[in-house]
Amino acid sequence: MKTFNSLVSEYLGGDLSHELAEEVEFSILGSAAQDFILRTLILMRQAGQSATDFSPYHTWELSTVIPRILPGSLGGIIPPFTNPGRHAVFDEYIRKKILVPRDQQAILIDIGCGFPPLTTIDTSRNFPDWKVFGIDQHFAPFVVIDPDGHYGCFAKDGTFQYMQPRFGAPDTSNFYADHISTKNRFKTAFNKLYPMLEIADNTTGFYEKDGYKLIQNPIKEFETEQLTFHEAEIDTCHLPYAHVVRCMNVLVYFKAQDRIRMITQAGRKLQEGGIFVAGTNHGSGSYRRYVIYQKQGGHLLPIEFAFSIDVLRPLSVVPWFTIHDDDTEATLLAELAYCIRSNSDYWQQFSARIDFLFEHHDICLRNDKGFLDGPKVQRPRQEQRKLHSDLWQKTKSEGFIGGAVDALCAAGYNGFENVVGDIAIRPGGDSRPGGDSSFLPLPLT
Ligand SMILES: C[S@@+](CC[C@H](N)C(=O)[O-])C[C@H]1O[C@@H](n2cnc3c(N)ncnc32)[C@H](O)[C@@H]1O
Incomplete structure (x- = not known):
């Protein structure tokens, strides 16, 4: 009988500490959660992570949260889960990159806005002059x-x-x-x-x-003059062409073929020059991986694949959140994380600094056997999130984004720091033999 520890050992080449190994009872989890763990271990291996990268935060998520939020455990429902502030960084991206001519009404469509549609409401408040449309295939009656x-x-x-x-x-x-x-x-x-x-x-x-x-009909309570909601799928909603289409934490639930269809449909809702933002992140907005596409000359071009620096030393399984095998974005993220880890000058400095900050802020402590132990003081989740977010802001100000970008460029990727301070590459724009064919321009006709 496979145990969590035997799987970690098989995939990551090392045993967990006794305390961590005990936390996840693999055999009693349903098949959706078991498959999730296997995909996570494969991605962790591809990213070059080891058993000592597991922490009590991971095992808590794997034993408590993940089994309850997978469609396979919810009778096929894609959970409408969302959180306020989750997409603040994308609002910042839009503010910095999108210039809508004065004589045009700015429009944003949020596909799969979830319920309560807190992130769509955030965006509407952040852009009071824009018309914002939240669409979802299902709003609970x-x-x-x-x-x-x-x-x-x-x-x-x-x-x-x-x-x-x-x-x-x-x-x-x-x-x-x-x-x-x-x-x-x-x-x-x-x-x-x-x-x-x-x-x-x-x-x-x-x-x-x-x-x-x-x-x-609770969704109607959230409508304003500038914000409306529509129960619809991407291809069935009739809305004006948008400057921005956002689709966060939705495509991950679909297989590659369906995703391409949905991305193309989203692209058809864009004005020329408009952008499509799609990806996955944690409820707090951290641990993000995303693609920015732009509509140019009848095509949808992937102009950047980006991720937040915290995915390089995650205290969560969210960077590896997948529902299907061979998730293109998660696989590319693992490849890039591996590349950065393989740059030993950068990695030693970065990893030692993160261990120091984890310990200094009592987030977790590396014990003498090399495993991460939990904090000495248990804090409310909000306080914990703030501590984590402050830590990652600090690493940004210490130049670790630039170091990761340099590591990617040295390996032949077309790396850069994007306008919101995330690590990014231009998909398909690298100089490595074979290049990267994960994200190709999509014709919109
Ligand atoms: C996890 S929630 C994401 C909520 C929000 N976008 C966020 O990132 O916080 C996923 C939502 O996508 C919706 N959804 C799934 N497939 C969809 C489709 N084809 N068209 C519209 N909405 C869809 C689900 O009903 C669910 O409410």
């Missing part, structure tokens, strides 16, 4: 919000669909630990509140009792 602000989504016939703790809630351990009773709590609240609601199709309404609130 009913949502129950509990007294702590956690929520559960329900279908028209009352079937439970999905639940999510409120972003920034100080303690979500009960929510996650006793998943079944949390789900039952939401179901009970729905069954109590639903008969009290005056139902009419396509209207909004709510009923509140004992701290629980049931809302019908």
